[in-house]
Amino acid sequence: MPKAKYDEIYMDLKQAIEKNTYSYGSLLPSENTLITQYDCSRNTIRRALAGLGEIGYIQSIHGKGVRVIFQPSERASFTVGGIESFRETARRNRLNVVTKVISFSIVTVEAQLAEESGFPIGSEVYDILRVRYLDGKPLILDRNLFLKAFVPGLTAEIAERSIYDYIEKDLGMQIVTSKRTITVEHASPQDKQFLVLGDYNCLAVVSGQTFNADGVMFEYTQSRHQPDYFSFHDTATRKKKEQFYEK
Numbered sequence: 001m002p003k004a005k006y007d008e009i010y011m012d013l014k015q016a017i018e019k020n021t022y023s024y025g026s027l028l029p030s031e032n033t034l035i036t037q038y039d040c041s042r043n044t045i046r047r048a049l050a051g052l053g054e055i056g057y058i059q060s061i062h063g064k065g066v067r068v069i070f071q072p073s074e075r076a077s078f079t080v081g082g083i084e085s086f087r088e089t090a091r092r093n094r095l096n097v098v099t100k101v102i103s104f105s106i107v108t109v110e111a112q113l114a115e116e117s118g119f120p121i122g123s124e125v126y127d128i129l130r131v132r133y134l135d136g137k138p139l140i141l142d143r144n145l146f147l148k149a150f151v152p153g154l155t156a157e158i159a160e161r162s163i164y165d166y167i168e169k170d171l172g173m174q175i176v177t178s179k180r181t182i183t184v185e186h187a188s189p190q191d192k193q194f195l196v197l198g199d200y201n202c203l204a205v206v207s208g209q210t211f212n213a214d215g216v217m218f219e220y221t222q223s224r225h226q227p228d229y230f231s232f233h234d235t236a237t238r239k240k241k242e243q244f245y246e247k
Contacts, residue, residue, distance in 0.1 A: 009038050009048040017057050017070050028058065028066040098133040102194065104156040106148060117145055117220035118209050124148040125220075128159050131194050134229070141194050141224040150218040174213040181207045182232060185224075195226050203227060 016022055029037065034045045049066060052058045057070040107113075109123040119125060125145045132140035144163070146154060151167060158166045167173050185205045187197055197203075203224045210219040 005038075005040050006044045006047040006051075009034075009040065009045065010051045012038075013048060013052060014055075014057060017052075017068055022068045024068055024071050026068050027061075027064065028068065030065060096135050098136075099160050100131045100133065101156045101159050102129040102131060104128050104159060113145075118217055119145065119147065119220060126151065126154050128156075130159060137226075137229070138195050139226040139229050141191060143222045143224075145220040147216070147218045150212065150216060173218075175210060176213050177211040179209045179211075183207070184227075191224055195224070197226060198228065200227055204232070206232070 013022075013028070022028055028034070028049075031042060031045055035042055038045065049058065049060075053060065057068065058066050059069050061067050105127050106124055107127045109117070109119045109121055109125055111121060113119070114121045114123075117125075125147055128142075128144040128146070130142045130144065131138050132142060134140075144159075146163070148154075150173065151163075151171065153170075154163065154166065164175065167175060183205045184202050187195075187201050187203055191197065191203055195203075204227050206221075206223045206225070208219075208221050208223075209217050210221070211217050
């Protein structure tokens, strides 16, 4: 399926902002200019701009236009509010990525794992341990659990490439929602074995449960990050409180 026009414009503007063509604090061209530039409707431009606003790249300023609020970071930036694969994150941060599968097995969920992950007791899941290398450095240790009934045919070879690509393109399943918790934890012996921690004795740990379009939780992941190289970002807007008046 070809990408929608607004998605192409979104990606083009996003890349222009990341390359500093539109620098931090500057204003994007006006809607009319963008309509002419991309030969599209006003609604198409507005949908593309809305997407950039949702990820914190731009902000509409009443009476002035659309201001760029994106600032490049020296650390790889992992989104909290969005859902993207590790390879998508690496591409966005312009990093070379290699994934090495340490272990790949099928296990039956018992009480302790059910409590940790949220999967029902008795479920069969793929249990995958992977090390993520960015620019040659082992910086992330991922433990992924995928519900076998909903991700059939998963292999270690697929896990070394992109499981999300396999889920979306080969299986045709829609990935919709991810609930995440970020904690700081002491480094385990396993962390010290596979990651280069330097002087750190702790890691940033992101735990997440991911759901498909039917509301089924098909994935539980715990990503353990070397703290010196990563930042996590989200974009929030303050909503106006509703006004209640007594009659």
